Amino acid sequence: xxxxxxxxxxxxxxxxxxxxxxxxxxxxxxxxxxxxxxxxxxxxxxxxxxxxxxxxxxxxxxxxxxxxxxxxxxxxxxxxxxxxxxxxxxxxxxxxxxxxxxxxxxxxxxxxxxxxxxxxxxxxxxxxxxxxxxxxxxxxxxxxxxxxxxxxxxxxxxxxxxxxxxxxxxxxxxxxxxxxxxxxxxxxxxxxxxxxxxxxxxxxxxxxxxxxxxxxxxxxxxx
Ligand code: ZN
Numbered sequence: 001x002x003x004x005x006x007x008x009x010x011x012x013x014x015x016x017x018x019x020x021x022x023x024x025x026x027x028x029x030x031x032x033x034x035x036x037x038x039x040x041x042x043x044x045x046x047x048x049x050x051x052x053x054x055x056x057x058x059x060x061x062x063x064x065x066x067x068x069x070x071x072x073x074x075x076x077x078x079x080x081x082x083x084x085x086x087x088x089x090x091x092x093x094x095x096x097x098x099x100x101x102x103x104x105x106x107x108x109x110x111x112x113x114x115x116x117x118x119x120x121x122x123x124x125x126x127x128x129x130x131x132x133x134x135x136x137x138x139x140x141x142x143x144x145x146x147x148x149x150x151x152x153x154x155x156x157x158x159x160x161x162x163x164x165x166x167x168x169x170x171x172x173x174x175x176x177x178x179x180x181x182x183x184x185x186x187x188x189x190x191x192x193x194x195x196x197x198x199x200x201x202x203x204x205x206x207x208x209x210x211x212x213x214x215x216x217x218x219x220x221x222x223x
Contacts, residue, residue, distance in 0.1 A: 004027060004028040004029060005027055005029040005030070005031065005118065006023045006026070006031070006119070006120050006157070007030075007031045007107055007110065007118065007119050007120065008020045008031065008057075008119075008120040009033060009104065009107050009122070010033060010034050010048055010059075011035075011044060011122075012044050012048030012049075012051055012185055012186055013044070013122070013185050013186060013187040014165075014185050014187045014206055015122030015123075015124065015160055015168060016121070017051055017177070017180070018122065018159075018168055018171055018172045019120050019121065019157075020032055020052070020055055020057065020120075021055065021175040021176075021177045022120070022159045022171065022175060023120045024057065027118060030057040030058070031057060031058040031059075031111075032048070032055075032058065033060050033062060033106075034048045034049075034052075034059070034060070034061045035061075035062055035063075035064050035106070036061055036062065036063045037064050037096070037099070038067070038069065043193060044186045044191065047184060047185060047186045047193060048061075049061075051184055054180065060110075062106065062110070064102060064106065067096060067099060067102050068096065070098070071097045098133070099133060100121070100123060100131075100138070100142075101142065104121060104139075104142055104146070107119055107121075108150065108152075108154055112150055112152060117154050117155060118157060119154055119155070119156045120156075120157045121156060121157075122160050123160065124158075124160040124161055124163065124164075125161055126162060126164045127165055127205060127209075136161055136162075139156055139158055143156045159171070165212075166208075166212035166213040166216070167213075168209060169181075169209055169214075170216075173217070182194065182210070187202045187203070187206050188200055188203050188206075189201065
């Protein structure tokens, strides 16, 4: 296994783009794997492709559209109207059941074929929006399962697990890609690049984080 290479599960959004540049800092060779799962917005794939090109990493798109068809959710089904707020006691309908389970399992097989044992994902327990497969316990459990399933020593890296959106912006800035992340990624559930539509839950979370980070960065005591 190659300790100098890492595979990033890469969507072209704020979090995974920050992870892509984090991986570039820590590994000699970086691969980006993007999943096509029936997102309503092809613009996400195009953004991912163009960022990967700029980052000069190996880029691959894999069609896993069956995931979107297994369950009903607002990210892949145009007939489902997206929850603007997280409903209490249940998942927001932007939840795609099993998404990270499928993504990371497929990523591990893909990585194994190329002799890579480091996997990187942008999940965060801090801002996990109610998605259980973004939590640390799930990632650790899956890591063990993948190792047992393939008798390998995969290491799943989660640089964002314990940081919030403002700290994720700080990390992007530290990595020298604040503007790239701000203007070229697509986080918005309505598929609007950069600052996004402004009113979906992903845009709200992203904007609040950015405002918090920028106000700290430009606070008088930091000048
Ligand atoms: Zn939006």
